Amino acid sequence: MRTSMLSKNKSTTSHLELFNFYKDSSLARMINFINEAIVVVDSNGTMEMVNTNASSLLGLSRDELLSENLLNFINDETGQIQSHVIQCLDNAAQNALETPPFEVSLTQRSQSHRDISVEISVSSLPEELSSSNSLFFCILRDLTLHKAEYAALKRKAETDFLTGLANRHKFSDYLSSQWTKCSSEGSPLSVILIDIDHFKAFNDEYGHIAGDRCLKRIGELLSLSMPNRDTLAARYGGEEFAIILPNCASQTAQLLAIRIKRHLAQLSARHFVLASNKKLTVSMGVATNENQRYENITSLLQAADTLLYQAKSRGRDQICFL
Known part of the structure; x- marks a missing residue:
């Protein structure tokens, strides 16, 4: 039965001796020239070779890493990821094939000890390269920048450029997910639709620049009025806004709508056009x-929507609810 991968089956001295054995070999030269973070581990996950890129990624010198187990860097209290790595090594040993890449969170051993997202690929090494030892080739790809760029693009794709609120696409996705969640939990789900009265006339009288300033300011006020992180404010249409309130009963939603209307009532055209107090x-x-x-x-x-248009048909500047 294999011993735990978290235990070290060799001393630091034996690792250094093994590295010296390989340092003149083609394998050692190869991993140092590869423009990836490369770690060569034994069947227990103990690092036998490390290139400069892997040293920088893991935050320790190459000599320090040779006395470490790769799994000690994995940030996972459940141990499931460590078990997955063990399985990958088993697969690589038995089938001599590459395993599909998988994502893990690693803790850098630098002063900051920050966690980074890394994609790991594991493959077996030919016997002529691993001598009498069972060695495995691990490629570590830092996903931190990629994930940050993806998150930025995702935010941009879900955000209304003018107001900074969620856009219609994000609103629809979030409402769908919250409907499923609240329905399964038996919790209430409220929606508020808001329409600026006579906004076309405002644009015609004061111009689209003033209209854009008005929409942006309303977006800011709505963001500040959200009661918690689960709520979502969105620009629903041209001058129409929408709010999703998960786990919010009708009376609470009505009170929030009254409060939001009170905040918006403090705005006047003079905030956007100096010559008017409308x-x-x-x-x-x-x-x-x-x-x-x-x-x-x-x-x-x-x-x-029916309640919104009911409010408009009754003279506007009011809230309708059941």
Whole structure:
């Protein structure tokens, strides 16, 4: 039965001797010329060879790494990832094939001890390169920059450029996920739709630049009015906004709508056009799915939209809810 991969089956001295044995070999020269972070490990995961890129990635010198086990760097309290690495080494040993890359979180041993996302690929080495030892070739690819770039692109794709709120696409995705979650938990889900009254006339009178300033300011006020991180404010259309309130009962949603309307009532055209004191007003519709009132997302949105237009038909500058 294999001993734990977290235990060291060789002393530091034996690792240094093994490295000296390989230092003039083609394998050692090869990994030093590869423009990737490369670690060669034995069947227990103990590092036998390390190139400069791997040393920089893991935050220790090459000599220090030769006395370490690769699994000691994996940040996973459950031990599931370590077990997966063990399985990958077993597969590589038995089949002499590369395993599919997998993502892990590694802790750098530099002063910051920060965690980084890394993709690991494991493959077996031919016997002529691994001598009498069973050695395995591990490529470590730092995903930190890639994931940061992906997160930035994802935020950009989900954000309305003008207001900084979620866009319609993000609103739809989030409402769908929260509908599923709240339905399974038996929790209420509320939606508020907000429309700026006579916004076309505002644009015609003061210009689109002032209109854009107005939309941006309203977006800022809505962001500041969100009660918790689970809520989402979005730009739903041109001058229309929407708010998703998971786990929010109808009475709470109505109170929030009243508070938001009070904040928006403090705005006037003079915030965007110096020569005018005309007040800005909004109409709002509030609908809540409680006790399975609505069959699906569409019916919930239709209810909120109907209430919004009810508020507009009654003279605007008001909130309608069931």
